[in-house]
Amino acid sequence: MKVQVRHDPPDIGTNAYDWRAVQEFYQPGDRIGWGKTREAAIKDLLEQLDIDPDTNVEVL
Numbered sequence: 426m427k428v429q430v431r432h433d434p435p436d437i438g439t440n441a442y443d444w445r446a447v448q449e450f451y452q453p454g455d456r457i458g459w460g461k462t463r464e465a466a467i468k469d470l471l472e473q474l475d476i477d478p479d480t481n482v483e484v485l
Contacts, residue, residue: 427483428470430463446470449485 427449434443444466446458458470463484471478 426476426480427485428458428467429485430466432463448474 428446429449429451430444430446432444434440440461442459444460444463446460446463446466447470448455451457456470456473458466458468458473460466460469467482467484468478471480471482
């Protein structure tokens with residue numbers, strides 16, 4: 426699985442949304458994984474998509 430990961434911290438007083446992860450060909454309305462770290466955002470995305478967290482992920 427290929428995902429795009431971006432560090433774009435919003436100014437909202439928490440770092441829980443500093444990183445976001447989306448599938449390679451993201452379209453509006455698709456799932457977005459959020460997290461304090463890159464790894465947490467990827468894990469959140471996989472959980473939302475009901476994909477095994479041990480799945481091999483290629484970060485673009």
